[in-house]
Amino acid sequence: MTTHKTGTREEWLTARLDLLKAEKALTRRSDELVAQRQALPWVRIDKSYRFETDEGRASLAELFKGRSQLLVYHFMFGPDYKAGCPSCSSIADGFDGLAIHLANHDVTLMAISRAPLPKLQDYKRRMGWTFPWASSNGSDFNFDFNISFTEAQQREGSIEYNYERGGHAMDAAEVPEPVAQFADTCGTDPATYSRDRPGLSTFVLEDGVVYHAYSTYARGVDGIWGMYQWLDRAPKGRNETGVWWKRHDEYERR
CATH class of the missing domain: 1.20.5 (Single alpha-helices involved in coiled-coils or other helix-helix interfaces)
Structure with a gap:
């Protein structure tokens, strides 16, 4: 009953x-x-960033692929990770179906991570994805957009994320269970795992000049997490007491 x-x-x-x-x-x-x-207001970007892509080295302007708008998903995949973040992976599962429509509406959708390109390519093959994914390894890009942080920033508590300052290296007793769980599935420790964060940034290219238009972080990416949009309309809603999702190839077949 x-x-x-x-x-x-x-x-x-x-x-x-x-x-x-x-x-x-x-x-x-x-x-x-x-x-x-x-x-x-748009903010002009004069700094030169270089990325590694499937087509070779590219500037930020070249990531637009001839279009005027660029949507960047900041995918949590640090240089020391052995696999991408499970939450980011769940979000990215929806990218391939959307990218073709956006591309035909003057918008390029791309993921960017700090991990070296070969790691991203291997993981992309494992997940069966085709959307463009660039490596910012060796670039200041992630740090400048407050999406990645140094060990020193963790120690000093000088991390600025989601427009707030705070955060420090966590003692083992302070690590939230989901963080410890995700770090383990990424093959790293919680402190290293936490030096990269999720987010979305948007850019526009006009007359050869790139402008930063918008960035959102943390719960701000909920709106593009397709799984939750469906669950919010399911009879029992999100119906969760902890982390239940996995990478799509880690579930038992039903």
């Missing part, structure tokens, strides 16, 4: 119409936030 509230079709419809009003209000508010996001 279910413990969830039950009712008649008429009761359900009354409640559903109330919810529809709230959903429409949220949609309108979301549209307002989109407009506010697009109204942010």
